[in-house]
Every structure is written in structure tokens, then in C-alpha cells.
Amino acid sequence: SQTIHQWPATLVQPVGSPLSLECTVEGTSNPNLYWYRQAAGRGLQLLFYSVGIGQISSEVPQNLSASRPQDRQFILSSKKLLLSDSGFYLCAWNQRGRGFDGYTFGSGTRLTVV
Amino acid sequence: QKEVEQNSGPLSVPEGAIASLNCTYSDRGSQSFFWYRQYSGKSPELIMSIYSNGDKEDGRFTAQLNKASQYVSLLIRDSQPSDSATYLCAPKETGANNLFFGTGTRLTVIP
Numbered sequence: 137s138q139t140i141h142q143w144p145a146t147l148v149q150p151v152g153s154p155l156s157l158e159c160t161v162e163g164t165s166n167p168n169l170y171w172y173r174q175a176a177g178r179g180l181q182l183l184f185y186s187v188g189i190g191q192i193s194s195e196v197p198q199n200l201s202a203s204r205p206q207d208r209q210f211i212l213s214s215k216k217l218l219l220s221d222s223g224f225y226l227c228a229w230n231q232r233g234r235g236f237d238g239y240t241f242g243s244g245t246r247l248t249v250v
Numbered sequence: 251q252k253e254v255e256q257n258s259g260p261l262s263v264p265e266g267a268i269a270s271l272n273c274t275y276s277d278r279g280s281q282s283f284f285w286y287r288q289y290s291g292k293s294p295e296l297i298m299s300i301y302s303n304g305d306k307e308d309g310r311f312t313a314q315l316n317k318a319s320q321y322v323s324l325l326i327r328d329s330q331p332s333d334s335a336t337y338l339c340a341p342k343e344t345g346a347n348n349l350f351f352g353t354g355t356r357l358t359v360i361p
Contacts, residue, residue, distance in 0.1 A: 139300055168347055179254075180294070180338065180351040187347075195348075213328075226293055238284045241293040 138163035142227050142242035149249055155200075155214040156174040159179050159227030160209055162208065167229040168212040170239065186210060187232060222249045252277045256339055256353035262358045269326040269335050271355045276320070279344030283315060283322045288354065293337055298324060331360045333360040 140161045149155060161167050173184040182195045184202035192202050199218060201210045212226060224246050230239035253276040263269045271285075275282040282301050286294035300306045300313040300322065322341070326333055336354040343350055 165321055170348070172351075177353075179353040180340075182348055182350065185348060228349065232347075236282060238282075238296045238341055239349070240296065244293045 137235070137240060138229075138240070138241060140227060140229055140242040142225075145243065146246045146247060147246065147248070149217050151219055151249055152216050153194055154213070155217055155221070155247070157212040157225055157227075157241055157247075158221050159210045159212075160208055161229045164231060165207060166232045168232050168239070169204065170228040171210065172226045172228060173242075174226065176223070184212070194197075217249045219249050222247055252341075252343065252350045254339055254350060255343060256337075256355045257355055259356040260358050261266035261355055262360055263329050265331060267327060268303070268336075269329045269331050269357055271324040271326075271339075271357065273324075273339030274320055274323070275321045275339070275341045275345055275351055277341060277350075278320060280341035280343040281344070283313070283323045284342070285311075285313060286339040286340060286351075288336045288338060290335070309311060313335060315357065326357075329357075331359045331361050334359050344361050 141227050170185045172180045186192050186204045200214050224244050226244045227242040229241040232233050255274045277288045285298040287297050288294040298311050298313045306313045310327045312322045338354040338355045339352045340349040
């Protein structure tokens with residue numbers, strides 16, 4: 137069966153520090169991968185999605201970036217965090233090449249920038 | 251601009267009652283719709299999908315879709331305290347494999 141892993145679960149970082157969040161999917165190949173952010177009291181905002189290694193689409197201009205160095209690995213990064221980057225970061229996946237049937241989220245990373 | 255409107259609630263219903271959650275969306279081309287349940291502090295979990303106009307039933311859940319009115323709803327029959335959560339409506343974006351989400355309706359089922 138397929139599983140998605142995200143780490144760390146929680147993170148407290150000072151303003152101006154770098155960020156690296158990692159997401160991996162097991163039990164499948166060629167997944168579509170997504171990064172969402174959920175700020176307090178707000179909806180889920182799509183940040184990045186990827187249909188393959190090295191292929192990244194950005195939905196929102198910001199100081200975040202994403203990379204996909206391997207087929208089942210998706211990384212969210214920042215060189216310098218802002219207070220506004222605080223939120224609940226969620227990685228999600230679905231199977232490419234099959235009819236779209238929604239996607240599965242990882243357990244999320246709660247980031248607090250102080 | 252793609253928008254999804256949901257009543258933020260909280261919606262309170264007594265145990266055993268029917269909970270009705272509503273959603274309207276702006277993307278007229280959306281063809282697929284999904285309902286996610288999110289417990290406090292947890293990630294969203296897919297509970298229902300619907301692609302055609304009309305009703306789709308799965309256990310105690312019924313999704314209803316009216317594309318002409320750009321309206322989708324979720325009914326929860328025999329509501330249980332364990333149904334207390336935020337419910338997110340998510341249409342699929344036209345021409346892309348992305349979902350865009352409403353802010354969700356918080357449901358509280360009172361024992």
C-alpha cells in the first residue's frame with residue numbers, strides 16, 4: 137500500500153532562518169506531488185505542484201521554493217523565513233496517469249516563525 | 251479568480267440528526283468535487299467524491315451536486331460526536347490536476 141511521510145511534525149524557527157521540509161511517498165511511482173499551506177483561520181493554499189523529477193510549478197509568488205530531486209521526494213525550502221510563513225504545511229500526492237480521484241495528504245508540519 | 255464559498259460555522263447539531271454542509275464555487279468548468287474532513291490539528295482526509303449531477307451515497311454520507319447552480323453539498327445522517335470536525339469542499343481546477351479549497355465548515359455534534 138502507498139504511504140506518504142512528512143517531517144518534522146512541528147518546527148519553531150526564528151525570522152531570517154532557512155527552512156527545509158521533506159515529503160516522501162512509498163509504494164508507488166510517478167506520483168503527482170503537492171505542497172499546501174494552511175494559515176490560522178484560512179483555507180488551504182496551493183504553493184507548488186510537481187508532475188515529475190525537476191518539474192515544479194509555482195502557484196503563489198513568495199520566498200519559498202520547492203524541489204523534486206527524486207521521483208518520490210518533494211522538498212519545500214526557504215532561504216530566509218518571514219513571520220508570515222507560519223502555518224500548517226501539508227504535502228499531498230495522487231497517482232499520475234489515472235483518472236483524478238482526489239489526493240492523499242501527509243500528516244503535516246506545523247511551522248511557527250518567531 | 252477561483253473561489254469556493256462555505257459557511258464557516260460553527261454548525262451545531264444534536265447527535266442522531268442530519269448535518270447539512272453547503273458549498274458554492276466560481277469555476278464553471280469544474281467537473282470533479284471532493285469533500286475532506288479535518289479534525290483539529292490533523293491533516294485533511296478524503297471522505298467523498300462526486301462527478302455527476304445528483305446524489306451519491308456512501309454509508310451515512312450523501313454528496314449532492316448541481317453544476318448549473320455551481321453548488322455542492324454534503325449530508326451526514328445519524329450524526330455522531332466523532333463527526334465533529336471541519337469539512338472542506340474542494341472542486342478540481344479545470345484543466346489541471348489541482349484542487350482548490352474552501353475555508354471549511356466547522357461541525358459540532360452535541361451528545
